[in-house]
Amino acid sequence: MNQSHNQTDSQTILTLEHISKSFPGVKALQDIHLSVNRGEVHALLGENGAGKSTLMKILCGIHQPDAGRIVFDGVERQFERYNDAIAAGIGIIFQEFSLIPDLNAVENIFLGRERTNRVGLLGKAEMRHRAAMIFDRLGIDIDLTVPVRHLSVAEQQFVEIAKALSLNAKVLVLDEPTATLTPSEAEHLFSIMRELKAHDVAMIFISHHMEEIFAVCDRITVLRDGQYVGTTEVATTDVDALVEMMVGRRLEQSFPPKPARNRDARKVLEVRALQRYKHDPVNRFDLHEGEILGFAGLVGSGRTELARAVIGADPAHRKEVWLNGVPVKLNNAGDALAQGIGLLPESRKTEGLILDFSIRDNISINNLGKYQRVGPLIDQGLEGRTTVDVMRQVGVKAPGPGTRVGTLSGGNQQKVVIARWLNHHCKILIFDEPTRGIDVGAKAEIYNLMRRLTAQGYAIIMISSELPEIVGMCDRVAVFKQGAIVTVLEDDAIESNEVMRHATAGSHHEFA
Structure with a gap:
């Protein structure tokens, strides 16, 4: 080296x-x-x-x-x-773009250094020509006339690159x-x-x-x-x-060993019928105590949408859900939470956490009644002790429960979301892209935590765009195609080629 x-x-x-x-x-x-x-x-x-x-x-x-x-x-x-x-x-393209959403690509590229013609008027034609030359060099075809908020994330990123190149970076x-x-x-x-x-x-x-x-x-x-x-x-x-x-240190293997699957484990969740819209396919699946069920599929195959419809976060045309052998109505995410189902959303920073709040506030926010003494008063001692206990359970690394969540690493932020649902006594957890934006060491910690939870009887649905993660972590895998679960793979059938075969049959899309 x-x-x-x-x-x-x-x-x-x-x-x-x-x-x-x-x-x-x-x-x-x-x-x-x-x-x-x-x-x-x-x-x-x-x-x-x-x-x-x-x-x-x-x-x-x-x-x-x-x-x-x-x-x-x-x-x-x-x-x-x-x-x-x-x-x-030196051009720097941060994860959070610095583009003005209501300006088009040309206006963003030349913002603050607009060209003028010989009579002092804005040289729009020259700026558009120069921008078109840069995009042509990059092999990119972008509509230069529409506000960049109408462009895809990838196109916005290419605008950022073009902006840097226009400055001769x-x-x-x-x-x-x-x-x-x-x-x-x-x-x-x-x-x-x-x-x-x-x-x-x-x-x-x-x-x-x-x-x-x-x-x-x-x-x-x-x-x-x-x-x-x-x-x-x-x-x-x-x-x-x-x-x-x-x-x-050397990580000998990325994924913890899979335990022998308990084929007699009880069903904790049965989706007997779920149809998002009137003409959509009707999906069915079940989830057992102590297992990780993977949702795999192509870009836009409907994995996240189905999970959100199950818990009532999105509407459904038809839905029949049973929990622990009893039919339940999950009309909204609050109903699901009351029944012990917690969702760790794909975008934890915008949907899963309040970044300016402390770890303690983020963990207890959905369960403040647990700490009520008289009227609106909160038993802060009990809240603090409970927070420390659940932080220890999931392995949050932070100076203390008062630490602002926005200062934590991605892996520790994800653990705070998990801690919130454990504190709420959720026994069914839906992990949507649980390791996105998390470094390799923290990924291993999340994987081990998931396995510890299933060993304690929790049931997990894992939606992931990473095939190695699906294969390495899941006990069964529901493969999606165009909004429908086309098969459920088990045991030795859970391997990359088999997932891809079902996800892409008759399709030219790519795995997410």
Whole structure:
């Protein structure tokens, strides 16, 4: 492994040397090194909290380092503001786009530096021509006339890239760029990245998906706990070695062993009929105590929609649901919660948590009656003790129950959502994309937690877009196609090719 970080040859476009940064009570970065070559895709890897975002914010002038220096294109630079980095030729595409939704692509690209013609009028034709040339270079066909809010997420991301290129960016930072893209959109992005490489644009690529790292990157720098671990060539490493660098230990296997399936386990949930709309197929499935039932399928196959309809979060034309052998009415999510069914939504930050609230408030918010003493008064001592107990049960890592949820890593945020439903005595849990945006070490913790819960008699439905996760975690798998469950796989039939065969039969779509 090459851990050298003293490259100074002409191929080096960007060097960050001895970068350190502290915040009150936290040493975020300590003696970090990063060297990026022209025309290189350089991966920046590390668990959530490793310091990747802080380092990138220092690079683009949002934070100032306490120590160290930045050398960009042969010149030592100090970026006092975000705009200084952009003007110098560093483009950063954050997960949250910086586009103005009501402006079109051309207006967003030239915002703040609009072109004018010889008589001082806005040069719309010239700006549109220049934008069209950039998109043509990228091989992208986008409607330049509509507000960007009407564009897909992938198209908005391409607008961000075009905006950076219009500024003649020499280095592009791509922070989790594929998080919300379909496989075909991600592959288009990778082809654009390869095209940019050919034009000597350097890229820093942040992703939790190892297969993406190996598909598109040249070198990898790994951070752990705010410290530099090493830099290695993609061609000379493998996933196991990178995971060991990231977490400081070797993860022998990603998924906990599956226990022997109890074929006599009682049915806790029976969906005897569910039809979302009048002309939709009627779906049926059941869920047993102590099992993980996977929902797998193509993009738009209706996995999440069915789960939401079951619990009453979305309407259904026809629905017949039994819990523990008794018919129940689940007209809304509150009914489902009262019956012990909890949903961990795909978008935990917008639908699953209140980020400005504490861990304690997020865990107890749906169950405040449990802590009522007289009238509206809350037994805060009981609430605090219960919160600590359930935090310990699911393994939340935080200074205490008063910690603001927005400051936690993705994995710990997911555990807080789980803790809320355990505190509410939910015995049926629906996990929608439970490890999206979570680093590899935290994924293993979530998988082990799910297995611990099923061993205690909880029943889990896991909706996942990752085939290895479906195969590695599920005791049975319901495969969806065009809104219908086409088969339920069990035992040895749960393998990638079999899932794909049923999900794509007669279809040319891609797995989500």
